[in-house]
Amino acid sequence: MPELPEVETIKRDLGERMIGEKISRVQVKDFRAVKGSSSFSKKVSGKVVKGIDRRGKLLILELGDDAYILIHLKMTGQLIYCHNQEMIAGGHTLNKEDPVENVGGELPNKHTRVVFYFLSGDKLFFNDMRRFGYIKLLSGKDKEDKLKELGPEPLIKDFNLKTFQENLRKRKVAVKKALLDQKLVAGIGNIYADEALFSAGIRPDRPAEGLSEEEIKKLHKSIKGILKKGVEYRGTTFNNYVDGQGKQGGFSRLLKVYGREGEKCPNCKGYIKKIRLAGRGTHYCPECQR
DNA sequence: AAGATTGTTGCTTA
DNA sequence: TTAAGCAACAATCT
Numbered sequence: 415m416p417e418l419p420e421v422e423t424i425k426r427d428l429g430e431r432m433i434g435e436k437i438s439r440v441q442v443k444d445f446r447a448v449k450g451s452s453s454f455s456k457k458v459s460g461k462v463v464k465g466i467d468r469r470g471k472l473l474i475l476e477l478g479d480d481a482y483i484l485i486h487l488k489m490t491g492q493l494i495y496c497h498n499q500e501m502i503a504g505g506h507t508l509n510k511e512d513p514v515e516n517v518g519g520e521l522p523n524k525h526t527r528v529v530f531y532f533l534s535g536d537k538l539f540f541n542d543m544r545r546f547g548y549i550k551l552l553s554g555k556d557k558e559d560k561l562k563e564l565g566p567e568p569l570i571k572d573f574n575l576k577t578f579q580e581n582l583r584k585r586k587v588a589v590k591k592a593l594l595d596q597k598l599v600a601g602i603g604n605i606y607a608d609e610a611l612f613s614a615g616i617r618p619d620r621p622a623e624g625l626s627e628e629e630i631k632k633l634h635k636s637i638k639g640i641l642k643k644g645v646e647y648r649g650t651t652f653n654n655y656v657d658g659q660g661k662q663g664g665f666s667r668l669l670k671v672y673g674r675e676g677e678k679c680p681n682c683k684g685y686i687k688k689i690r691l692a693g694r695g696t697h698y699c700p701e702c703q704r
Numbered sequence: 705a706a707g708a709t710t711g712t713t714g715c716t717t718a
Numbered sequence: 719t720t721a722a723g724c725a726a727c728a729a730t731c732t
Contacts, residue, residue, distance in 0.1 A: 415710060471711080489710050489728080525729095544728045546711070587722075596712085604710060653709080653731095693724075694710065709731085717723075 416487040417471060418568065418601025419644030420655050420663060424493055425468040427658025428538070431495050436462045436533040437477075447527035447542060449550040457551055458483065470564045470600030474557065482557040484550045490654040491540065491547030494521065498535035543654060564600040568637050569645070573599065579630045582622040589625060589633075590618035591692035599637065605650055605672045608697045610636045612671045617703045618696050619689070643668070671697040 416424070440455040448454045458477060465476040473493070475483040485493065521539050522529060528549060530538040540549060552560065566572040578599070585592050592598055593607040602610070611618050613636035616629055625633070649655060649663030652673060656662060670680050675688035675697060684701025 417711095486711085488712075490730095542728095543730075544710090546728060585721095591722095594711085690708095695708080705732100707732090709729100711727105713726090715723105715725085718721085 415489055415603055415605060415652065416491065416649075416655055417603035417606050417644075418468075418641050419606070419647075419665065420649035420657075421468050421471050421473055421487065421601070422645050423648045423663065424487075424658045425466055425473060428473075428493060428495055429466045431497070431536070431658070432463050432475075432532075432538065433465060434462065435536060436460065438531050438533045441529040441531070442527075443522070443529070444527040444545070446545060447540065447547065447549060449548050454549075454551055457481070469561050469567065470596055471603070472561070472564075480554045482552050482554060484552055484557065484560065485540070486548055487542070488544070488546030488548075490525075490543040492542070492654065492656055492660075493658060494539045494541065494656065494660045495658050496521065496537045496539070563597065565595075565597045566599060568599050568601060568641055573634070573638065575631065575634050578634050579627065582625060582630055585622040587622055588619045588691055589616060589622045590694075590696060592622040593637075594692060594694070601641065602637065604694050604696075605652065605669070606637075606640055606644060608672045609670060610640045612698060612703060613640055615703055617700075618691055618698050671699065673697070 437458050437460065439459050442448050442454060461477040461481060463475055464478050467474040467476065471486065473485040477483065523541065525541045525543045526539050527542050528540040566574065581598050582592060590607050590611060593602050593610065608618065610633065614629065614633040616625065616633060644650060644665045647663065647665035647668060648657055650665040650669065651662035652666060671686050674686045677686050679686055679699040679701060682699065682702045684699045686697055687700050689696050
């Protein structure tokens, strides 16, 4: 599930390789993957990728002429860039047991929804098993309007402690649910929400409004720390995520609670418990999260 | 073989 | 009026 660190990793991978490339054509294999797109290929063909950006979990390709492509990977989306003569790798569903190197498979595969062809012969594959993700072409203004719906970016100054505190104070919902709300902070999903709360020592089901000033401060710091580490390790591969080269993320083995139901807590004598909260699988240690 | 998996939206309910 | 709650969506795995 691509969250901020995964999307950031993809952004960096693609940025290095794709900026300056001219799109020659786009093959839309599944029309549902491209929102409002009868003439998507026509509109973007001939344009050069001028820049690539990320906001929350959204990826933004800048094409010039006031044209921007927004990409949301949702649950199972993948973006894999292949150089002209490069061996095609990546793109299949991973098992936990798979060694990191064991990522292979031909592209396109049966989950490939869109293929961008570049003048250089390079290709960009958009794969999405569950078909939740989307690609959308927008004007600069429409793009800005869309981005305005998102809360602050947690890894830059944007993420103000005071505002964070004020927003949490206003909410009666469980703190985990608040963290998943993209208007509060952009980019946190189920995995990093659980990890940040563990790091802060706060139970996920605590009402947000009931957190002390000190706890909020700690949570604020934990969010930044966990996300930063996630980026550092190139994201978490749990099910489907792969980076821009089709490789798994390295943060998976550093997860302390997510997916570790029944295992011993890394901090204390407790055991990791799993509950259902805000409709999501939620992992925490009942001993050291209070 | 039903239930779990999750990000976001849009509808309903309070 | 605003917020909170929840179904819906999609395909695959256990």
